Each structure stands twice: as structure tokens, then as C-alpha cells.
Amino acid sequence: MKQISAIIDQLDTALAGEWPDAPGIRQLSYSLQKQPDTGLLEWLSAQPCYPKFYWQQRDGHEEAAVCGDCCSFGDMQRAQEFIRQHQDISDLHIWGLNAFNGADSSDVPANALFLPRIELCRLGNTYWLRCTLFSAVSLHEEAHRTRLFLRSLVASRALPPITSRVVQHQHLPAEPQWNQLITRALKSIEQQRFDKVVLARKTTLTLSQPLNACAFLAASRAVNHHCYHFMLAFTPQQAFLGSSPERLFLRDHTELFTEALAGTVANHSDNQKAHELGEWLLSDGKNQRENLLVVDDICQRLQGGAHSLDVMPAEILRLRKVQHLRRSIHGELTDADDAGCLQRLQPTAAVAGLPRQAARKFIAEHEPFDRQWYAGSAGYLSNEQSEFTVALRSAAVKGHHLELFAGAGIVAGSDAAQEWQEIENKAAGLRTLLEEHYTPVVQAG
Ligand SMILES: C=C(O[C@H]1C=CC=C(C(=O)O)[C@@H]1O)C(=O)O
Numbered sequence: 288m289k290q291i292s293a294i295i296d297q298l299d300t301a302l303a304g305e306w307p308d309a310p311g312i313r314q315l316s317y318s319l320q321k322q323p324d325t326g327l328l329e330w331l332s333a334q335p336c337y338p339k340f341y342w343q344q345r346d347g348h349e350e351a352a353v354c355g356d357c358c359s360f361g362d363m364q365r366a367q368e369f370i371r372q373h374q375d376i377s378d379l380h381i382w383g384l385n386a387f388n389g390a391d392s393s394d395v396p397a398n399a400l401f402l403p404r405i406e407l408c409r410l411g412n413t414y415w416l417r418c419t420l421f422s423a424v425s426l427h428e429e430a431h432r433t434r435l436f437l438r439s440l441v442a443s444r445a446l447p448p449i450t451s452r453v454v455q456h457q458h459l460p461a462e463p464q465w466n467q468l469i470t471r472a473l474k475s476i477e478q479q480r481f482d483k484v485v486l487a488r489k490t491t492l493t494l495s496q497p498l499n500a501c502a503f504l505a506a507s508r509a510v511n512h513h514c515y516h517f518m519l520a521f522t523p524q525q526a527f528l529g530s531s532p533e534r535l536f537l538r539d540h541t542e543l544f545t546e547a548l549a550g551t552v553a554n555h556s557d558n559q560k561a562h563e564l565g566e567w568l569l570s571d572g573k574n575q576r577e578n579l580l581v582v583d584d585i586c587q588r589l590q591g592g593a594h595s596l597d598v599m600p601a602e603i604l605r606l607r608k609v610q611h612l613r614r615s616i617h618g619e620l621t622d623a624d625d626a627g628c629l630q631r632l633q634p635t636a637a638v639a640g641l642p643r644q645a646a647r648k649f650i651a652e653h654e655p656f657d658r659q660w661y662a663g664s665a666g667y668l669s670n671e672q673s674e675f676t677v678a679l680r681s682a683a684v685k686g687h688h689l690e691l692f693a694g695a696g697i698v699a700g701s702d703a704a705q706e707w708q709e710i711e712n713k714a715a716g717l718r719t720l721l722e723e724h725y726t727p728v729v730q731a732g
């Protein structure tokens with residue numbers, strides 16, 4: 288990426304100039320004249336600086352690779368206040384993750400939303416590099432720190448092949464405990480404690496060697512189409528990533544786009560068979576109920592914050608391993624308030640249940656692991672536009688371990704064995720990227 292190193296030299300010269308010895312914020316932006324010779328994910332993978340975040344919008348039109356933090360935020364409210372305080376810098380973007388339980392989650396780092404030092408972005412075929420300087424003390428000192436940071440950046444290189452093999456796997460809950468959990472959930476639904484609860488499983492894969500998170504995400508992006516692809520790398524060995532089909536919300540000024548994505552059937556490689564499965568899904572009562580409860584939840588939660596809500600007819604979203612029912616929802620916000628949107632929409636009934644509080648209580652009491660980032664959200668906020676995907680079809684990379692997450696909506700009429708198969712299919716979107724590389728060990732004798 289010769290162009291990028293030329294821009295970094297230009298940036299270094301600008302930073303070596305005169306900067307006020309006073310608090311402040313500045314942005315320097317440079318267009319790339321042509322498409323870089325390697326991808327943004329390859330560039331990000333090579334950089335030895337953390338945190339780093341990658342994002343690709345599900346229609347593939349927008350992509351960003353960002354790294355280094357000039358400032359980090361414990362929650363969306365603080366991130367939004369920061370953007371509002373610095374309205375004069377029109378293009379400030381804050382990127383990252385929101386935990387499932389939001390800021391009240393005890394054991395996840397609270398600073399997963401950050402204002403990066405460097406952003407390499409693409410919109411269609413247009414590329415640019417943006418550098419942000421922020422200091423509450425001295426921009427002069429910050430310019431110096433940024434120059435040191437720039438020196439740590441390295442040239443892009445090809446992603447390594449995935450050579451990690453799965454040595455062992457462990458499901459939490461395992462299938463017998465899952466069956467008990469579903470029985471208990473169905474009983475609570477019968478007793479009218481709630482109408483729906485979404486229950487999930489964590490599968491820990493032990494690997495033969497640590498997994499390169501960027502290479503894994505690239506492998507997923509190559510095959511898992513119609514998905515948002517995201518990754519937050521905290522350290523060289525630790526990252527959270529995913530390829531999720533679900534939009535939490537897109538805000539464009541005061542226009543809001545969200546959706547109810549719930550109700551699932553397997554995909555099939557044969558188009559005719561896949562179509563028949565999709566037709567079945569559209570007419571199945573249990574799956575329609577799962578989806579319509581999400582519509583109800585979203586419409587209720589948006590009351591007072593948005594008007595002119597339009598709910599589109601159900602459509603089938605066909606993914607590599609599964610197909611879903613989706614109803615798109617569009618509305619007009621009373622105020623361009625991202626923290627408000629997050630608070631109203633996360634978690635939707637596609638990942639928690641309805642009524643929300645009762646379902647969350649059931650999850651907290653009965654699900655045998657902490658969701659942390661799973662079913663939270665990943666994306667960015669900025670003045671004009673913000674977008675977050677629901678952090679599904681996701682995994683935590685932890686050195687030799689990969690934790691895969693998958694859940695399913697439980698409503699009256701759910702069957703434990705079918706829901707187990709459904710979460711197997713959902714987890715397969717990421718899991719098969721490793722297993723396809725798996726060569727069984729041939730036993731001697
Ligand atoms: C909770 C998950 O999926 C949600 C989104 C789409 C379909 C779902 C379902 O049919 O159960 C879930 O509500 C997950 O992938 O972990």
C-alpha cells in the first residue's frame with residue numbers, strides 16, 4: 288500500500304508543524320487516488336496497535352479499518368455527548384461494541400467504544416485515511432504522540448492461511464441441559480410469565496494453535512454473504528468478531544431503519560429445495576409468532592421516540608446455513624439520539640424476549656454463561672449517520688480457544704430438539720470455516 292505510506296509521510300510532516308499547546312480536537316483527512324493493492328482487513332491485520340476495529344456494512348458498500356484510541360467511552364451516552372460537544376468537527380466517528388447488558392455488565396471492558404487515531408475507510412470505490420487528534424491538555428503533545436503512533440504502523444501483508452485445527456469442543460449448555468432449559472422456558476410461557484425468551488449456547492472450541500482473528504473474519508466474509516462483518520481486537524490474542532445478518536438500527540439524520548429478524552429454517556444448496564423451505568417458513572405459525580413478537584416489541588419500544596412507523600411485509604433472508612423471516616421497519620425519530628435508540632432497541636425480542644424485563648430475568652437466572660458481547664451490538668455513531676448490527680453469529684477469540692455463540696427464540700410450540708438443530712445451523716456459519724480445514728487424525732493400526 289504505497290499510497291498509504293505516502294499519506295502517512297504527508298501526515299507526519301503536518302504533525303511536525305506548529306500545534307497549540309492547548310486542549311483541542313483536529314481531524315486531517317486524505318483521499319486515496321486509487322484502490323489500495325490489498326484490502327482494508329489485510330492492512331488492519333498487520334498493524335501492531337490495539338484496540339483495532341473492522342466493520343463492513345451488509346450491502347458491502349461501506350468498510351472501515353480503524354486503530355489506536357485517542358479517547359474511549361464507557362457507554363453510548365458518553366460517546367454521543369462527546370460527538371455533540373464537538374459538532375464543529377463534522378465527521379467524528381466513534382466505533383466499537385456495546386455489551387448485551389450494556390454498561391451494567393460487570394466483567395467486560397467498559398471502553399469498547401473508541402475514537403480512533405487512524406481510520407482507513409471505503410465508501411463504494413472511494414477510499415480515504417483520516418487522522419484524529421484529541422487532547423484535554425495539549426494538542427502540541429498529542430501531535431507528538433500521534434507521530435510516534437504513526438511510526439508503529441507497518442505495510443499491509445497477505446493474511447495467513449487458517450491452520451488452526453479443532454482439537455476438542457464443549458457446549459454450554461450441553462444438549463440434556465438445553466432440553467431442561469427449554470422445558471422450563473415453555474413452562475414459564477404457559478404460566479404467562481412471558482410470551483417469548485431467546486436462549487443461547489456457548490461452544491468452546493480448543494484449537495491446535497491460536498487463531499488469527501482477521502484471517503478468520505476474512506474467511507467468513509468470503510462465504511457468509513448479506514451479513515455485517517465486524518471485529519474488535521483487544522490484544523494480539525483476544526478479539527470479538529462476527530458475521531451477522533441483523534441490523535439493530537441505522538439512523539440517517541432523523542430517519543430510522545430497523546427490523547424484526549426472527550424465525551428460522553435451514554438453507555439448502557439446491558435452489559428449489561431452499562425455496563420450498565422458505566415457503567414453509569412463511570406459513571409456519573411458530574416462526575411467525577417468533578417474528579411478530581419482535582415487531583410488537585420494537586413498535587412498543589419506539590413509542591414516544593419515533594413516529595410514522597412502517598412495518599414491511601415478511602420476506603425471506605437466505606443465508607449460507609439458515610434462512611430467516613425478516614420484517615423491515617422504518618420510522619422518523621423525534622430527535623437524532625443514538626443513545627436513545629440503543630436504549631430503546633437493545634436487546635430486541637429477537638435476542639432477549641417479550642416482555643423484555645421478564646425475559647432478561649429468565650436469561651440471567653438460567654442461561655449457564657455470561658453473554659458479554661454476544662447479542663449486544665457493533666458499529667459506529669457520528670453526527671449524521673449511525674449504524675449498529677446485532678452481534679450475532681459471533682465468536683470470542685481467546686488464544687487457543689474460540690467461543691462460538693448461538694441462540695434461538697422460544698415461544699409456545701417450540702420443540703427442544705428442533706431448537707438445538709437451529710442453533711447448530713446458526714453456529715455452523717462460523718464453525719465450518721474451521722472444520723472445512725479439518726483433516727481427521729488417522730489412528731495407527
Ligand atoms: C439469537 C440468534 O438469532 C436470532 C435472529 C434470527 C433468528 C432467530 C430465531 O429464529 O430464533 C433469533 O431470534 C442467534 O443467531 O444467536
Ligand SMILES: [Mg+2]
Pocket residue numbers: 549550551577695696709
Ligand atoms: Mg427461531
